[in-house]
Structure formats: structure tokens, C-alpha cells
Amino acid sequence: MHISGVQTVLPGHRYAQAEITEAFSQLTAADRDLLERFHAAVGVEGRNLALPLEDYAKLDSFTRANEAYVEAALDLGERAISGALEKAGLPPEKVDHLMLCSTTGLATPSLDARLAQRAGLRDDVKRVPVFGLGCAAGAAGLSRLNDYLRGWPDHVAMLVCVELCSLTVQRDDTSVANLIAGALFGDGAAAVVATGHGPGPEVFATRGRLYPGTEHLMGWEIGEHGFRVVLDAGLTDFVERKVGGDVKDFLADYGLTPDQVASWIFHPGGPKVIDTLAAALGLPDEAMRLTRRSLREHGNLSSVSVLHVLQQTPPRPGQPAALLALGPGFSAEMLLLHW
Numbered sequence: 001m002h003i004s005g006v007q008t009v010l011p012g013h014r015y016a017q018a019e020i021t022e023a024f025s026q027l028t029a030a031d032r033d034l035l036e037r038f039h040a041a042v043g044v045e046g047r048n049l050a051l052p053l054e055d056y057a058k059l060d061s062f063t064r065a066n067e068a069y070v071e072a073a074l075d076l077g078e079r080a081i082s083g084a085l086e087k088a089g090l091p092p093e094k095v096d097h098l099m100l101c102s103t104t105g106l107a108t109p110s111l112d113a114r115l116a117q118r119a120g121l122r123d124d125v126k127r128v129p130v131f132g133l134g135c136a137a138g139a140a141g142l143s144r145l146n147d148y149l150r151g152w153p154d155h156v157a158m159l160v161c162v163e164l165c166s167l168t169v170q171r172d173d174t175s176v177a178n179l180i181a182g183a184l185f186g187d188g189a190a191a192v193v194a195t196g197h198g199p200g201p202e203v204f205a206t207r208g209r210l211y212p213g214t215e216h217l218m219g220w221e222i223g224e225h226g227f228r229v230v231l232d233a234g235l236t237d238f239v240e241r242k243v244g245g246d247v248k249d250f251l252a253d254y255g256l257t258p259d260q261v262a263s264w265i266f267h268p269g270g271p272k273v274i275d276t277l278a279a280a281l282g283l284p285d286e287a288m289r290l291t292r293r294s295l296r297e298h299g300n301l302s303s304v305s306v307l308h309v310l311q312q313t314p315p316r317p318g319q320p321a322a323l324l325a326l327g328p329g330f331s332a333e334m335l336l337l338h339w
Helices: 017-027 032-041 053-058 062-088 111-118 134-151 176-184 235-252 271-281 285-298 303-312
Strands: 002-009 013-016 046-049 097-101 126-130 156-164 187-195 202-210 218-223 226-231 263-266 320-327 331-338
Touching: 002 062, 002 202, 002 303, 013 017, 017 032, 017 046, 017 053, 017 176, 032 176, 046 187, 046 285, 062 111, 062 156, 062 187, 062 226, 097 111, 097 134, 111 126, 111 156, 126 134, 134 156, 134 187, 134 202, 134 218, 134 303, 134 320, 134 331, 156 303, 176 226, 187 303, 202 235, 235 271, 235 320, 235 331, 263 285, 263 303, 271 285, 285 303, 303 320
Parallel strands: 097 126, 097 156, 263 320
Antiparallel strands: 002 187, 013 046, 156 187, 202 331, 218 226, 320 331
16 A cells, blocks of 8 residues: 555644643633643643634533534545645545544544545545544554555545544543643644555555553543543553563564664654653654654644654655554554655
8 A cells, every 4th residue: 555645634723832721721620730730741832723712611512512523523624635635646536435533523424424525525435434543543544544455456545534632621520631631632634545556655564453451541431521531540651561562573573673664653642652662662862753743733633643743754765664553442553664
């Protein structure tokens, strides 16, 4: 599979982290000093949000939040599809397969059904909407496109990820997990055009790793309140103990060691996770530069983030690249690419 076009789209409402901190303090009963400490610690300087800051106070129910999610997701998703197709030099009617991943809202008919019509895709396009992969979905979606194109190498496949994390804000939740989420996550969409034959970087290996008994580490509690974040304090320790070794094993199966990988395209889950994985793999600071920049400038965009880093990664012809994202399950999704 060749990645022929990648386009990330961010909402137009851009705010400095201090502005978001101030607005969040008006929405929640959380301790102000604690809130400011968390918002400073995650290393995020600013984020793009689905709505103007003053409109978040109006999201007094899951219904209103989800209505805002559908409207914004369709706008961002359509723009991402158009941009990715333009970069790939393909018209929308050439798309045979459309996979859409999102874990921050719900819609039936699914977003992909609506986006296919808005973007001008054929009415016989094969659609696969996916919910629940969370931050891992950008990498997992690429792997599933690779599977599809191995069977249909002459087809064109698209992945669209849309995440509007800010619309899941929980005004009555003063837990550490919610305060961290409110400090860390941002909004955006990304689309990828993939083909069985060039141009673009080629995916030559993929692997998923699901860790049994780790459901408590990351996810949502879903109820009448909407989406309440689950982030366990043991997540970083688990990454240190398990994930680094699995990445090394994956590389070793293809004759590689971490120091032989020219580009690291890692999901910017948070500063501690980035630092932990880099240390486990023995990577220099430069290896995570684009990942850290994405986090600093835009926050964690969930499934969109790793695709944003992919878009920013310059080609290094003849050199291998590793793409990695972590998500609920707990799970890891890994790919190897080369230009």
C-alpha cells in the first residue's frame, strides 16, 4: 500500500492554553491551582477547538454536545477528504473504499454515509465506520486499508479520522483524569488516500497488539452525561514495561533495531508517554521532535494526531520509518513504511 495523500484540518477557533484554562475554570468546580498546574504540565501551548470558547457553557446535555459534534465533524471531514484527494491527484469518484474512525461522538446514519455524499464519492463506495479505537485508530485504520488493498491492489481506499475531544467536556467531573483530559486533548480531522501502487511512502509491515486485562487503563464511561474519560495512573508504567519491548520485537522481525529507523511517527499521547517510550527504545531527542511539536502546538488530537505527524514527516528515500499509536483496549498499533 502506498500513502498518496494526507490532509489534516483543524477548526478555526484557535486559543492559547491560558485562555482555555480560564474558560475551563468557569465550567467546573475543580480547584483553580490544581487546574492551572495540570494545564501547564502537559506542555500544550494552544489548541484549535470545534466551538468558540463562550459556546461550551451552552453544552448542558449530551444531546447538545452530540449535535455540535455531528455538525463540526461533517465540515472538518469533508474538507479533509477534499484536501487529501487533491494531494493524491485523484477525483472523488475514483474512491472505492471509505473507512471512517471516530470515538468522540455518535451518528446514525454514520458520518461516512453523509461524508460520501457531501464529498462526491460514488454511491457504490464500500463503507466501514469504526467506533471505539480511540487514539490508536489513525494507525489501525492505515493497517486495515493496507489489508484491503492487498486484496484489491487496483482500488483507491480512504481513511478519515475525526475527533472533537473538547465536546466531551464533563463540567461536574473534578477527577484528575478529567482535568488532564481537559488540558491535553484538542480537535481536528485527517484524511488519507491510499493506493496499491505509488506514489507516496509504502507500508510494508503492520502489527496490532492487544493487552488482555487492561481495559481499565484508557477509555470512556458512557452514560446520560455523555463521554467521561478513563485514564489510569498506571498507564505510563505499563507502556514502560510492555510496549517498548513489543515495538523492538516488531522491528526485529524485519531485521531492524530502533537506531536503524530513520523516522519515528508516534502519536503524541502526552509528555510522559512520549518520554517513556523514547527511553524504552533508546531514541535521541530528535526522533520525537515532530511528535512533541504536534503536541505542543495542537494538543492530543486522538486518532488524528498520528496522521498529523505523518503529514509533517519529510521523505527520507530508501530509509525505514516506524508509525505507532496507542489506544483503548489497551492496545498498540505499529506500521513500517519506506519512501
